[in-house]
Amino acid sequence: xxLVQDERPPYVQVADTLRAEIASGEHxxxxxxxxxxxxxxxxxxxxxxxxxxxxxxxxxGLIVSSAGRGTFVRxxxxxxxxxxxxxxxxxxxxVQLAHLTSQVGQLAARIEELERRVIAPSVPx
Amino acid sequence: xxLVQDERPPYVQVADTLRAEIASGEHxxxxxxxxxxxxxxxxxxxxxxxxxxxxxxxxxGLIVSSAGRGTFVRxxxxxxxxxxxxxxxxxxxxVQLAHLTSQVGQLAARIEELERRVIAPSVPx
DNA sequence: GTCCATTTGTCCGTATGTATA
DNA sequence: GTATACATACGGACAAATGGA
Numbered sequence: 395x396x397l398v399q400d401e402r403p404p405y406v407q408v409a410d411t412l413r414a415e416i417a418s419g420e421h422x423x424x425x426x427x428x429x430x431x432x433x434x435x436x437x438x439x440x441x442x443x444x445x446x447x448x449x450x451x452x453x454x455g456l457i458v459s460s461a462g463r464g465t466f467v468r469x470x471x472x473x474x475x476x477x478x479x480x481x482x483x484x485x486x487x488x489v490q491l492a493h494l495t496s497q498v499g500q501l502a503a504r505i506e507e508l509e510r511r512v513i514a515p516s517v518p519x
Numbered sequence: 520x521x522l523v524q525d526e527r528p529p530y531v532q533v534a535d536t537l538r539a540e541i542a543s544g545e546h547x548x549x550x551x552x553x554x555x556x557x558x559x560x561x562x563x564x565x566x567x568x569x570x571x572x573x574x575x576x577x578x579x580g581l582i583v584s585s586a587g588r589g590t591f592v593r594x595x596x597x598x599x600x601x602x603x604x605x606x607x608x609x610x611x612x613x614v615q616l617a618h619l620t621s622q623v624g625q626l627a628a629r630i631e632e633l634e635r636r637v638i639a640p641s642v643p644x
Numbered sequence: 645g646t647c648c649a650t651t652t653g654t655c656c657g658t659a660t661g662t663a664t665a
Numbered sequence: 666g667t668a669t670a671c672a673t674a675c676g677g678a679c680a681a682a683t684g685g686a
Contacts, residue, residue, distance in 0.1 A: 403673060429651055440675045461652040462683030498622050502578065505629050528654060554670060565656045586671040587664025
């Protein structure tokens with residue numbers, strides 16, 4: 395699979411593709427994602443670009459990475475928050491913390507985008 | 520200024536250094552930071568490594584960047600809330616909770632600032 | 645316990661694109 | 666139109682952590 399549409403930056407397309415695959419269940423919670431090198435081959439891009447894409451998902455709280463082990467879909471990922479099926483409601487405090495962390499990260503990203511357009515002067519409409 | 524050898528990753532040191540300079544008032548709120556190239560020269564590292572350091576501060580809400588204009592210290596940044604940059608141990612639930620509480624407070628302040636500018640456009644900075 | 649392959653994470657140098665001034 | 670500045674991308678490289686032989 396190659397990234398053909400050059401409308402958006404490749405690393406964003408990587409993030410979107412993997413996010414969709416996680417949402418669709420292709421990569422289940424707790425599962426290990428293909429290695430960075432494998433993903434780079436699959437998409438036909440450089441390793442570092444894959445890392446940038448994974449960074450997006452990491453900030454969204456969808457995945458966690460560990461050197462020497464790999465990158466995994468968070469076992470408690472809230473699939474409903476990314477447009478797919480429902481997630482089981484769990485009562486564990488750590489699960490709720492993880493959800494909050496994910497949501498805070500997404501809010502931060504949205505605020506950052508707004509700041510670029512509002513705080514930065516002379517932004518054309 | 521050169522980064523000390525064999526400490527933490529260079530990009531972390533860049534973030535720590537600039538964060539300290541912002542906290543100390545060396546870079547005042549609203550001020551423009553040196554360009555990425557200047558910072559790269561100053562630290563003796565590559566442009567992209569500087570970008571990685573700036574990314575950290577951007578995620579912390581300390582700075583805002585705009586292509587073609589530069590990188591600026593947020594005009595409404597709370598200098599007293601700037602930490603030493605040490606990441607809290609993420610094992611402890613209480614530590615995570617405190618971190619989240621702090622982050623939510625900062626996000627709320629940023630949203631309020633945005634609301635002032637968007638909803639009440641007559642209010643000067 | 646010691647090697648060794650895998651994997652993530654980072655860095656560099658260079659290049660290109662895009663937005664701003 | 667030109668210069669500046671950030672953002673992204675590539676290929677190559679190396680360190681650290683992990684896990685298996």
